Amino acid sequence: xxxxxxxxxxxxxxxxxxxxxxVSAAIKAGEAVALTGxxxxxxxxxxRAVAGLVRPSAGAVRFEGVAEADEARRGGLHLxxxxxxxxxxxxxxxxxxxxxxxxxxxxxxxxAAAERLGLARQLDLEVRRLSxxxxxxxxxxxxxxxxxxxxxxxxxxxPLDAPSRGLFGEIMAAHLAGGGxxxxxxxxxxxxxxxxxxxxx
Amino acid sequence: MSPLRALLGREISLAWGRGGGPLLALGxxxxxxxxxxxALGPAPAPLAAVAGGVVWVALALSTLIALERLFQRDFENGxxxxxSLGPLPLEVVAAVKCxxxxxxxxxxxxxxxxxxxxxxxAPARAAPLIxxxxxLGGVAFAFLGxxxxxxxxxxxxxxxxxxxxxxxxxxxxxxxxxxxxxxFEAGLPYLTGLAFLAAYSLAAAALAPLAMAGxxxxxxx
Numbered sequence: 476x477x478x479x480x481x482x483x484x485x486x487x488x489x490x491x492x493x494x495x496x497x498v499s500a501a502i503k504a505g506e507a508v509a510l511t512g513x514x515x516x517x518x519x520x521x522x523r524a525v526a527g528l529v530r531p532s533a534g535a536v537r538f539e540g541v542a543e544a545d546e547a548r549r550g551g552l553h554l555x556x557x558x559x560x561x562x563x564x565x566x567x568x569x570x571x572x573x574x575x576x577x578x579x580x581x582x583x584x585x586x587a588a589a590e591r592l593g594l595a596r597q598l599d600l601e602v603r604r605l606s607x608x609x610x611x612x613x614x615x616x617x618x619x620x621x622x623x624x625x626x627x628x629x630x631x632x633x634p635l636d637a638p639s640r641g642l643f644g645e646i647m648a649a650h651l652a653g654g655g656x657x658x659x660x661x662x663x664x665x666x667x668x669x670x671x672x673x674x675x676x
Numbered sequence: 677m678s679p680l681r682a683l684l685g686r687e688i689s690l691a692w693g694r695g696g697g698p699l700l701a702l703g704x705x706x707x708x709x710x711x712x713x714x715a716l717g718p719a720p721a722p723l724a725a726v727a728g729g730v731v732w733v734a735l736a737l738s739t740l741i742a743l744e745r746l747f748q749r750d751f752e753n754g755x756x757x758x759x760s761l762g763p764l765p766l767e768v769v770a771a772v773k774c775x776x777x778x779x780x781x782x783x784x785x786x787x788x789x790x791x792x793x794x795x796x797x798a799p800a801r802a803a804p805l806i807x808x809x810x811x812l813g814g815v816a817f818a819f820l821g822x823x824x825x826x827x828x829x830x831x832x833x834x835x836x837x838x839x840x841x842x843x844x845x846x847x848x849x850x851x852x853x854x855x856x857x858x859x860f861e862a863g864l865p866y867l868t869g870l871a872f873l874a875a876y877s878l879a880a881a882a883l884a885p886l887a888m889a890g891x892x893x894x895x896x897x
Contacts, residue, residue: 558754
């Protein structure tokens with residue numbers, strides 16, 4: 476169980492281009508951090524570096540509460556990005572069930588989570604038939620169905636309507652109350668209490 | 677193991693639909709088998725002489741058709757991000773993808789290849805060996821094709837690149853398999869070619885996942 480996330484003087488470079496330089500932050504259990512900054516300031520890269528998908532050029536990401544970073548990334552964190560990872564040609568139910576089982580949850584929990592997010596009637600459709608907001612809600616369902624402590628969210632609210640935003644606020648609040656950690660890149664204010672970390676300023 | 681089974685199930689279902697699945701590969705094999713007598717002339721003797729080899733080459737190429745998008749779709753829709761946050765390393769994921777591809781297209785092709793060869797005039801007693809060679813060779817084709825698909829991930833003209841990367845690697849198994857079939861039909865010892873083919877396929881299955889995982893990580897970062 477991850478109890479604390481440390482981002483230490485993290486820099487990311489792509490060729491000659493500096494995407495991020497010297498960002499430091501710490502998040503403890505039960506805390507949400509809203510990552511803000513202009514378009515192209517490196518929010519997505521920072522989230523992907525924490526998830527281990529992008530190798531930083533300097534600095535480090537440390538997880539407290541687990542033996543090594545690899546273990547945290549294999550079983551301790553969720554990443555919801557711009558792309559939701561669903562294959563457009565397969566039924567939403569199958570894709571969600573696969574993602575949830577792959578991330579360590581139960582297939583039954585996947586259906587329950589989708590129903591909680593109001594997708595009961597969309598589950599049998601192919602993913603390509605879902606709207607952007609429905610797809611995002613389907614992706615968020617895996618946060619509930621496969622419990623993992625650290626949530627890395629890349630503009631999670633963008634395609635959601637107002638009731639869904641409210642509902643997701645409740646879900647995030649419940650996650651924090653249970654000792655979870657949230658690092659979310661956002662442009663709009665978060666529906667929950669969150670510390671603001673501005674990058675690229 | 678539940679995550680592994682979940683992954684295998686998904687990959688088989690994807691392989692079924694990707695690039696036409698088994699039907700396209702079988703259709704390609706059938707097309708080559710049908711066109712060959714039209715090109716070579718109707719005399720049975722020359723056809724029978726090349727039947728085994730022609731089917732074997734058609735098989736090698738038809739496995740590659742479906743492989744182009746083995747990683748591409750998962751890469752584009754973000755599934756590869758999600759998969760790399762799962763419990764198993766990308767090496768295992770890559771091996772499972774190739775295995776699913778072999779199950780869906782390689783195995784049906786291995787069953788169809790002897791039929792195609794016999795239709796072209798190969799001796800019926802060679803059919804079991806052709807099926808065995810096709811099944812073994814299909815493993816090598818799937819893993820080598822997967823390596824090409826993974827290496828081509830971040831590039832735009834992926835299909836061309838895959839052909840360039842993979843074709844040289846296909847030369848040894850095509851030679852070994854063709855030699856085994858030819859030797860058997862000529863009544864010569866054929867086990868050497870078969871053993872070399874098996875060794876090459878096993879080596880490909882063991883080593884290619886490392887290359888595929890490395891190429892995927894590189895494309896993701």
